[in-house]
Amino acid sequence: MPDFLALNGKRALVTGGTQGAGAATVALFRDLGAQVMTTARKPPGDLTDDMFVAADLTTPEGCDAVAAAVRARMGGVDIIVHMLGGSSAPGGGFAALGEAEWQAELALNLLPAVRLDRTLLPGMVVQGAGVVVHVTSIQRLLPLPEATTAYAAAKAALSVYSKSLSKEVSPNGVRVVRVAPGWIETEASVRLSERVAAEAGTDLDGGRRIIMDSLGGIPIGRPSTPAEVANLIAFLASDLAATITGTEYVIDGGTVPTA
Structure with a gap:
């Protein structure tokens, strides 16, 4: 009997893939037969140069470097998982968020996906196939005013961008989905x-x-555990989910109180 889930021969890019759910996704994708490139600011000790690109994706130059490496080392990409995200904003509500804090949250949680998609997605359209997974957050539905206003707003923007993108490229064979974790x-x-x-x-x-x-x-x-989040992403990136696009899948243990 063939394996239920396989990614054999798929070329994948996973951003933020050196820790947490990102690292779990990289490991699972490789177990399922995919060729996986990942990126972060600094390399961990167990990745070779061919598997990893050191880059700061909060900058246009960092995104350009990763896209160039994808083309040079894998000849293109079939799956992109935008795992990169997080928050360094201080507590204290909206009044504690100045221009620098807002720019930093958008630079980390929205713009890397926009820039990498803009560069790499046209190749998916040409080949008539591909999957883009944007990892959002339940914070877009349940922001914590004391601490996560800017992060939640950036993730909400990523979600809306993802939905619009799906409507544009799905007719060309490229699926775009969202995964919204709760606490991992x-x-x-x-x-x-x-x-x-x-x-x-x-x-x-x-x-x-x-x-x-x-x-x-x-x-x-x-x-949730990182492995559980990775399991959901792998399913959505696989051919088993061939008719799933434009939707968001929440994995939060039931935290969000409404459907």
Whole structure:
């Protein structure tokens, strides 16, 4: 019996693929037979030059360098997973967000996808096939005013851009989908849980509970794992999802209270 899910022969680019859900996606794609290039500002120790491009994707020059490497090393691309994202904005609500903070959130969470798509997607259109996965966030639906206003707004912009793009290129055989994670328990989120726990005088599980409560609760009682997010992305990028385009798939343990 053939494998249920395979990406044999597919050429994939995964941004932000050296940690968390990005690293899990890179590993799974390779296990499923894809040729995968990934990128981040600094290389981890276990990737060879052919697999990795060091670039700052918050700049046009960094995006151009990655696109050039995709063409030179893989001859094009069949799947793009825009995993890159995050927030460094301070707490304190809207008043704490100056011009620099807003520009930084857009530069990290929106513009790398726009720039890489603009450069690489025409090749997908020419070949008549391809998949683009934009990783958004449930924060676009559930922003936390104290801390994530700019991040949530940037992810909302990414979601709208993704939907518009899907309507334009799907008739040419290129599917565009969105994956919206909730809280993912990465190494960074574990450190956050530890810090919250220490501040509250509780243990690690107590720290997790405080974070889950701040999100309005997670009905399944835990965050998603990076591997679970990668599983969803792999399915959507595969031929099994051949008629899925223009939609968003939430993976949040039930955090968002409405459909």
